[in-house]
Amino acid sequence: MSGIVEEMRSSLTHALVEALRTARAGGAVKVDEVPEFTVEVPREKENGDFATNLAMMLAKPARMAPRKLAGILKQYLSLSGLQVERVEIAGPGFINFYLKKDWVYRALPLIMLQGEHYGRVNIGGGKKVQVEFVSANPTGLLHLGNARGAALGDSIASILDFAGYRVAREFYINDAGKQIDNFGLSLEARYMQLLGRDVPVPEEGYHGEDILETVRGFTERYGDKYLTVDQEERCRVLVQYALNEKLQAIKKVLGDFGVTYDVWFSEQFLHDTGAIRETLDYLQARGHIIENEGALWFKTTDFGAEKDEVVVRSNGVPTYFASDIAYHRNKFQRGFEWIIDVWGADHHGHVPRMKGAVAALGYDPAALDVVIMQLVRLFKGGELVRMSKRAGQIVTLEELMEEVGRDVARFFFVMRSSDSHLDFDLDLAKAESNENPVYYIQYAHARICSIFKQLKEQGGEMPNPEQVDYSRLKEEHELALARKLADFPGEVTSAAKGLAPQRIARYLHELAGLLHSFYNRHRVITEDRDLSAARLVLVNATRITLKNALRLLGLTAPEKM
């Protein structure tokens, strides 16, 4: 399940270790142990299909020149049955392996066989991992920052699933605390206004048009029923109504964006069940909490943070941080072995505190990874689109999808690494042209499907991949394409280890490019039946791989465009 590249790499590694052992037994090399070394794919193909730095790493402990060591190792190498054509020593002491041209074609029937599972690897070993992302305040609409978080988090989750982890997607609902009180007062003000009372929306409240809409709906349904009840009750009912409506809207938009969650976790639940209290008691009992100036402080400095943090204000109300600690404790208690949070860059100062809290709770802080994503800036007509929440000028995820479509939006959000700022170019995203990488990739998939359509119309059939003569594939373009296909499991591994969906985005672009080059140079359906059969398998394997990679990023694979 790891692909032919990994297979070959481990075979060569094994052969090299054996060569060193026999050389040592024969007295040709004097070292105590096998040094750390790598077998990698050289950037330049002139340097072979695989290369190792073993001789260079051996030079110091063996006290011999690296090139001389390489010569000795080469002599002792046993490579029978490995499809190795020749071995050369090059540069400062690299040992380069040149494989028989067709070794890579073994990947083709494998891809056909594995189908939608091609690319799956098992580095996760079924480990339970939770990815928490977006977790936007349920008091408004999703903005572009949330959208990037959604695309990133969902893709990371998909990739980890493909890499052998048991993945759960979770949305943390901030439905408690100060901003909810504030939300309630804003709703109440609008409600009272609709009923003819002059109650102003609080200065720091929610002034958006969408809030007014929500309250209108409420008023149509309940009229002045809550005019006379006491204020607390009125706010409570309004908040409950509005949160429910907002949350449904968020669910719907995210669903349209291709994101579905396993769990929607309520912060209020942590208050109601006493989990926060319990967590604070737990920490206090272990001496991690002190009282100062009437407030309770968590001693984050004990865990390497710069300063302590308030967890319970002097008015007795726990802070957001207190809920967050209880929440993360809850995550661990649910049995997750790896926890991934996707946060905006404005929260990055929160990371050391959270890690400290995890340590204080008795868990391994390394089991928590926080993916920090930098800001999104929107460009239109070459100019920055200024967004201000206060002025109600924000571009929502919903609007973005209307403008550019779901596939384009999702791709653009993950094509850059999360820790670099993302400039979202609306004109480029809307362009149905060669400027747009999404169409470039999807077009490759559609083109292949078109070949199969043609094949069907001509009464042809997809050949049995076990009975195809792959030696007919001799062209550079064919070899390059097949080689890229064989890389897919390795790309999935890298993307999973680095929590880096942009690697998949990049891979897709490169794979599509190779398909286009091949397509323009060669025909698949030809008079030559055997050659056609081999090429049909090649492009079908490409189609499968493109589709699998697109799926990891939540993109569709259109059959025609």
Next chain:
RNA sequence: GUCCCAGUAGCUCAGCUGGAUAGAGCAACGGACUUCUAAUCCGUAGGUCGGGGGUUCGAAUCCCUCCUGGGACGCCA
């Protein structure tokens, strides 16, 4: 002031757990449609990897330092 992220081709960015001659897209320039989709392809041009020091067989990559841009530093979330 302290901490985090970034600085690589005209622009946007890969590469960063050390490997051989630093890559891609766009933009620019020149070519390719009687062909399974030209939303494509082929070619040309483009670089003090922010500056300086260090570590070593070898540095865009690791360490130190300086410069520039963004962000975080609240009994907010």
